[in-house]
Amino acid sequence: MIPKRAIVRLIGATVAGLAMLSGSIGAAGAAGPSDSADSRTSVPRFATGATGLELTLTKVSPAAAGPDDEVVVTGTARNLGGTPMKNARISLWLRPEVLAGRKAINAWLSDGTLNSEDRLLPGTALIRTLASGQTSQFRIAVPPGETGLFRGSDFGPRAIALQARVGGHPLALLRSTIVWTPSEISTPTRLSVIVPITSVTPSTHAGEPTAEIAGELLPGGRLQRIVSAAHDPGMAWAIDPAILTAAQRLSTDGIDRTPDDADLTNPASNDPDAGDEPSSSAGPSGTSAATGSEITDDAAKAGAEQWLGLFRSERRGRGLFGLPYADPDLTSVLRSHKGIPLVRDSDALGKAATAKVLGGSIDTTLAWPADGQTNAATTRSLITLKRTTVILDGRVQQPVPKLDYTPTGRSTVRSSAGSLTGLLYDDQLSSLISSPASRTPAATQTLLAQLAAITMEQPGTGRHLLAVTPRGWNPEPTAVRNMMNALGSAPWISLRGISELRNASGPPRGKPVYRKAALKAELPIGSISAAQVLDRGLSTFAPILVDQAPVQALRERVASLISVSWRQDRKQLVPARIDVAADVNKLVGGVKLGTSSSLLFTARKNKIPVTVINGTDYTIKVVVRLKPLSGQLKFDKTETVTVEPHKNTPVQLEAQALANGDVVVEGRLLTTAGVPLGPGTRFTVRVRPDWESKGMIIIGSLLGLLLVIGLLRGLRRNRNRTRIPIEAVPDIDELATLRAADEAASETASRSGENSGASRTGPPSGGPTGSDGRVSAAALAPSARAVAVADVIPAPEARSQAGPEPAPDPDPITDPVPISMLDSEPDPKARGGPVTTDGVRPRMEANR
Numbered sequence: 092m093i094p095k096r097a098i099v100r101l102i103g104a105t106v107a108g109l110a111m112l113s114g115s116i117g118a119a120g121a122a123g124p125s126d127s128a129d130s131r132t133s134v135p136r137f138a139t140g141a142t143g144l145e146l147t148l149t150k151v152s153p154a155a156a157g158p159d160d161e162v163v164v165t166g167t168a169r170n171l172g173g174t175p176m177k178n179a180r181i182s183l184w185l186r187p188e189v190l191a192g193r194k195a196i197n198a199w200l201s202d203g204t205l206n207s208e209d210r211l212l213p214g215t216a217l218i219r220t221l222a223s224g225q226t227s228q229f230r231i232a233v234p235p236g237e238t239g240l241f242r243g244s245d246f247g248p249r250a251i252a253l254q255a256r257v258g259g260h261p262l263a264l265l266r267s268t269i270v271w272t273p274s275e276i277s278t279p280t281r282l283s284v285i286v287p288i289t290s291v292t293p294s295t296h297a298g299e300p301t302a303e304i305a306g307e308l309l310p311g312g313r314l315q316r317i318v319s320a321a322h323d324p325g326m327a328w329a330i331d332p333a334i335l336t337a338a339q340r341l342s343t344d345g346i347d348r349t350p351d352d353a354d355l356t357n358p359a360s361n362d363p364d365a366g367d368e369p370s371s372s373a374g375p376s377g378t379s380a381a382t383g384s385e386i387t388d389d390a391a392k393a394g395a396e397q398w399l400g401l402f403r404s405e406r407r408g409r410g411l412f413g414l415p416y417a418d419p420d421l422t423s424v425l426r427s428h429k430g431i432p433l434v435r436d437s438d439a440l441g442k443a444a445t446a447k448v449l450g451g452s453i454d455t456t457l458a459w460p461a462d463g464q465t466n467a468a469t470t471r472s473l474i475t476l477k478r479t480t481v482i483l484d485g486r487v488q489q490p491v492p493k494l495d496y497t498p499t500g501r502s503t504v505r506s507s508a509g510s511l512t513g514l515l516y517d518d519q520l521s522s523l524i525s526s527p528a529s530r531t532p533a534a535t536q537t538l539l540a541q542l543a544a545i546t547m548e549q550p551g552t553g554r555h556l557l558a559v560t561p562r563g564w565n566p567e568p569t570a571v572r573n574m575m576n577a578l579g580s581a582p583w584i585s586l587r588g589i590s591e592l593r594n595a596s597g598p599p600r601g602k603p604v605y606r607k608a609a610l611k612a613e614l615p616i617g618s619i620s621a622a623q624v625l626d627r628g629l630s631t632f633a634p635i636l637v638d639q640a641p642v643q644a645l646r647e648r649v650a651s652l653i654s655v656s657w658r659q660d661r662k663q664l665v666p667a668r669i670d671v672a673a674d675v676n677k678l679v680g681g682v683k684l685g686t687s688s689s690l691l692f693t694a695r696k697n698k699i700p701v702t703v704i705n706g707t708d709y710t711i712k713v714v715v716r717l718k719p720l721s722g723q724l725k726f727d728k729t730e731t732v733t734v735e736p737h738k739n740t741p742v743q744l745e746a747q748a749l750a751n752g753d754v755v756v757e758g759r760l761l762t763t764a765g766v767p768l769g770p771g772t773r774f775t776v777r778v779r780p781d782w783e784s785k786g787m788i789i790i791g792s793l794l795g796l797l798l799v800i801g802l803l804r805g806l807r808r809n810r811n812r813t814r815i816p817i818e819a820v821p822d823i824d825e826l827a828t829l830r831a832a833d834e835a836a837s838e839t840a841s842r843s844g845e846n847s848g849a850s851r852t853g854p855p856s857g858g859p860t861g862s863d864g865r866v867s868a869a870a871l872a873p874s875a876r877a878v879a880v881a882d883v884i885p886a887p888e889a890r891s892q893a894g895p896e897p898a899p900d901p902d903p904i905t906d907p908v909p910i911s912m913l914d915s916e917p918d919p920k921a922r923g924g925p926v927t928t929d930g931v932r933p934r935m936e937a938n939r
Contacts, residue, residue, distance in 0.1 A: 143171040144179060144221075144255050146265040148533045149228075151251075154577040155272040155539075158242050162233040162269065166253060168218055169226040176221040179262065181255050183212045183231045187239055189247035190268065193497070193519075193544045199250045200266050200537065209252070210239045242273045246583075247547050248540035267533055268540035272582060279585040280546045281555040282578065283592045284524060285410075285482065285516075286321040287459065288314065289331040289418045291563040293660045295667045296350045297417035297651040298336035298444070300395075305346050305386050308338055309394035313565045318401050320571035321560075323579065325586030327410030329459060331418040332444035333647070335402075339448050341395035345388030403449070410589040412457040416440035417650040418562070421460045422605075423614040424653050425472035430619060433626050434476055437650045440643075456480055457589075461655045462612065463487065463516065463559075466605040471508040478511065480593060482559065483603060485515035490598045496548035500557040501597035512593055513603075520558040524574070528567030535574040539581055546583045555587065555595045562655060614657055614664070621668045622652045628679045631769070634762040635682070637710040637733075645675050679769070681707035684715065684758045685739070686774040692724070693779045698743035701758055705734040713768070714761040715742045723752040723778045731763065748780035 145168070152163045164183055170176045186209045190196045216229035231253075240249070253265040291313075292303045307314040314334065321328065415437035424430035438455060445453050456479040460469065463484030473481060481504060488502050502513035520541060526534035545556070560566075578584050626649050633642040648671045657664045685702035692699070705711050716729045725747045734740045757771040 144176065144257075144262040145169040145171050146181070146253050146255055146263045147529065148253070148265060148267055148536070150532050150573070151267065151269055151536050154270070154535075154581050155583075156238070156240075156269055157272055158240070159235050161235050162212075162238060164231045164233075164251075164253065165228065166265070167226050167228050168221065168255060170221040170223055173223050175223060176257060177219060179218040179221055179255055179257050181216040181218070181229050181231065181253055183214065183233065184209045184252040184254060185212050185238060185240075185269070186210070186250040187244070188249070189245050189547075190250055190540065190544065191247070192548070193541055196248060196268060196537070196540050196544055199268070203250060203252075203266055205252060205254070205264070209250075212239075213237050238271075240271050240273075244271055244273055246270075246272055246274070246276070246543070248543045267536045269536065270539050270543045270581070270583075276546065276583040278546075278551050278553045279583045280542050281553060281585045281587045281591070282325070282520075282542065283555065283557050283587050283589050284321075284323075284326040285329055285412075285514075285557070285559045285589065286317060286326050286564070287329045287331075287414070287418075287560065287562045288317055288334060289414070289562050289655070290314075290334060291656055291659075293654065293656045293663060293667070294350075295648050295651045295671050296347075297331075297333035297654065298340070298440075298647050299350060300337055300341040300344055300347050300391070301350050302346050302348060302386060302391075304334070304337045305341055305391040305394065308341065308398045309386065309390065310397065312394070315394075315398055315401070316566055316568055317564060318398065318405060319568035320566040322405065322568075322572055323575040323586065324409045325579070325588070326575070327412065327589045328406065329412045329414055329457065330445075330453075331414050331416070332441035332448075333417050333650075335399075335448040336444045336647075338395045338399050338402075341391050342399060343392070346386065346391050399448070406449075411453050412589075413441050413445055413453040413455045414457075414459060415455075415650075416444065416647065417654045418656070419650065419653040420614050420655045420658065421458060421473070422465060422469050422609065423461075424619055424622075425469040426466070426613070426616075426619075427468065428472060428475075429623055431472050431475055432630070433619075433622055433650075433653060434472070436626055436630070436646055437653075438476070440646060440650060457482065458511075461562075461658065462609055464605055464609045465504070465603055467506055467602075470504055470506040470511060470603075473511060474506065474508045480512045480514060482514050482516065482557075485517055485557075487606070488513060488515060488600045488603045491601045494598060497545045497554065497556065499554045499592075499595050499597040501555065501592055501595045502600045504603060513600075514557050514589070514592060515597075516557040516559045520556060521560065524558045524571075525560040525564050525566070528570050531567060531570035531574055535577050538574070539577060539584075542578075542581070542584050555592050557592060612658055614653065615661065618652060618657075618664050618668050621672060622649055625649045625652075625672060625675045628675060628769075631762070631766055632679045632682075634764060634766070635711045635713050635760075635768065637712060641678060641709055645671075645678065648674065678707055681705065682711055682713065682734075682760060682768065684760050684772050686758050686772055688774055690774070690776045691779065692746065692748055692776050694748065695780050696745060696747050698745050699756070699776065700741060700743050703732055703734050703740045703742060703760065705736060705738055705740075708736050710735055712763065714763060714765070715744065716759050716761055717744050717746070718757045718759070718771075719776075720755045720757060720773075721752065723748065723750045724754045724756065724776060725749055729761070746776075748778045751779055753777050 146166060147169070148164070148166045150163075150165045153160050156162050166181075168179060168181065184205055188208065190199060212231075212233045214231050214233055216231050218227050218229060221227055248268045248270050251267050251269050253267070254261055255263040290297070290304060290307065292307075294301065294303065304314075306312055309315065415434055417437060417440075419434055419437050421434070424433050441455065442452060445451070456477065458473050458476075458478040458480065459482045463482060464487050465473075465481060465483060470481070483502075483504070485500055488504070490498055497517070500515040500517060502515055504511040504513045520538065523534040523538040523541070542556075545554070575586075579586055626646075629642055629645055629649065633639060636642060652664070652668050652671055657667075683704045683706070685704050687700075690699060699717060701715060701717070703713060703715060710733065712731065712733045714729050714731050717726050719725065726744055727747065728744070730742050730744055732740050732742055754776045755773055756776050757773050759771040760768040762768065
């Protein structure tokens with residue numbers, strides 16, 4: 092009789108063996124669309140708790156096996172148990188039957204079991220000792236012709252399995268596939284791959300040389316790994332221009348260690364699924380590279396320069412597309428047409444960055460919404476933004492009617508504004524290509540099998556498929572290169588560029604579906620609205636700056652707020668946008684127009700003073716405009732002024748008063764193009780133009796009154812004076828004439844004395860003389876005027892005897908005194924003196 096203990100052990104061993112057969116360390120590419128192409132699961136232990144084993148596939152060669160090929164399978168075995176394992180034997184199984192279709196492949200990889208039809212291939216691997224936690228490599232080689240498949244066998248994928256046994260008991264089963272290719276494939280399946288090169292770290296400093304981006308650009312960093320892994324020319328790149336800008340700034344300036352958002356955490360460090368992925372700063376061997384604080388400026392400069400050199404050399408000969416600057420979340424931003432300016436500004440930043448770093452432009456007609464989904468509003472906005480192509484998940488735009496095969500991944504996305512070319516990626520193929528490093532070999536086998544099954548669906552009919560990698564892809568370059576080499580060597584696969592897929596024709600499809608999950612994943616409306624307000628403020632303010640550098644930096648920060656990377660860290664988005672808003676408002680709000688609260692305007696024309704206040708660190712050039720809100724006041728022109736940093740400049744604008752009243756005047760600062768800078772400043776002007784005329788009347792009246800008073804006072808003074816007849820007032824003109832006659836008579840007498848000689852001592856007879864014997868002046872007085880005239884106008888005979896006539900007088904006397912008047916009595920007023928009552932002065936005596 093068998094002991095009960097032995098029966099229990101036998102039952103336990105049987106159950107464990109069945110569990111091993113039904114369990115799996117599954118290959119990549121499970122059936123679910125959200126499956127991340129997992130190539131392994133946990134391995135159940137024996138019921139007795141003895142030991143467990145984990146198998147991992149590292150390579151299957153060749154990618155396309157034929158009758159003349161040696162099939163080599165390599166992998167690793169790891170002891171998960173707590174005790175050493177001895178004599179573990181690993182064998183290879185093959186199912187001769189073709190896995191007909193993609194569903195059959197997925198079913199085998201998820202829960203397939205070995206059956207009696209499966210063939211145990213020759214060649215095994217023996218691991219004699221495997222300590223607890225230890226890993227050992229193994230290799231199984233199947234000689235040519237020993238697979239059980241022949242030249243006449245059908246082309247297509249086959250199921251294979253690696254089984255580990257200890258003492259005849261199965262411990263683990265690893266399922267995979269191999270493609271049998273006995274002959275050439277006339278019509279291969281075309282495949283295109285697009286790889287995004289973007290940052291996954293949320294930041295408000297996209298393009299700045301931060302420590303985080305420096306770590307990603309260093310050798311072994313995530314961005315460096317992407318460029319190295321996507322080496323095959325068949326893999327197109329979609330680059331965020333902010334990465335190029337950051338790399339160039341790092342290569343010249345080193346790390347900016349004091350960004351405003353330095354407290355933001357890296358969300359990748361909190362990702363529970365990131366454990367199997369290489370760290371974003373992991374080295375090639377999987378060890379962590381230096382953190383941002385440990386990276387020196389020299390290392391950052393060298394790493395950035397090396398990355399730029401690698402990017403420039405690898406970009407040639409492949410499809411290269413430019414995303415908008417900072418990779419904005421298109422469906423979140425373009426849910427309304429108000430978001431179009433944001434993306435347009437991001438486009439402008441991106442074009443400037445690529446021109447500066449790469450020396451030219453790249454294709455920017457490709458749009459890549461997050462999660463490969465778009466709605467009607469986003470589609471219309473993308474057409475407005477001159478996009479022609481959009482990358483979408485093939486599951487959101489299904490063929491109509493449904494097809495039983497995999498169609499070409501090309502569609503037309505229609506809207507009321509026009510249509511876009513849709514590039515539809517296959518989700519499962521994309522998951523396989525972007526598998527983590529440890530699962531890439533198994534994923535490669537599944538990818539080859541899936542493409543073989545697709546080729547078998549429509550033999551002779553070529554189709555073109557698309558696969559993409561996620562934005563947070565962190566590949567192992569060597570594993571990805573091996574995958575792409577396997578795809579390139581497979582005769583049923585042809586790697587092609589994106590331009591060929593754009594020109595391909597696909598089946599009719601319905602409208603893209605925008606799922607509720609995608610709607611919930613969008614960025615908050617408040618953040619998008621805040622970015623729109625900040626962008627409008629910068630767009631309005633920028634033209635007044637003489638130097639555009641500060642606006643450029645702030646535009647980059649605003650673009651950073653709408654990046655796709657913020658989807659994984661929404662909590663930090665609120666303080667981040669507050670921080671950016673503070674910097675923008677500091678610049679935009681630093682320019683103001685200073686005015687008085689109230690002014691009095693009393694003239695028809697006068698100047699009104701205001702002040703332009705520049706509180707920024709930059710020189711500005713603005714236009715000052717004053718606009719009355721009613722018709723009592725009028726301004727003829729504006730004034731353009733340039734204001735230095737932190738200076739105030741007074742400005743006076745001439746105004747014309749049209750009527751009395753209190754006028755509210757709106758003062759505004761404008762750009763030179765006439766665009767207002769924010770809201771205006773209002774102040775009141777009390778317009779009183781009639782005060783000027785009234786004031787002139789009052790002043791004129793006062794002056795007239797003073798004149799009248801002065802006249803009256805003068806009249807009063809004249810009443811108290813003695814009146815003198817007018818005849819008694821000497822005539823100035825006559826007095827001057829008489830004096831001139833006396834002088835002429837004296838000169839004549841003197842000449843006569845000289846001509847008569849010295850013997851003539853007495854006067855002529857009958858003439859009065861003085862005591863000295865000379866003729867007295869009194870005696871000559873009556874005839875003095877005649878003598879003077881005679882002397883001035885000589886007789887004709889005298890003129891003839893006097894010799895040549897003198898030169899004519901330049902100022903002759905035009906109306907000489909008549910000779911008949913020379914002997915008349917002179918005017919009594921000529922000499923003054925007493926007069927009679929009738930106003931006649933008596934004749935003067937000669938001796939008086």
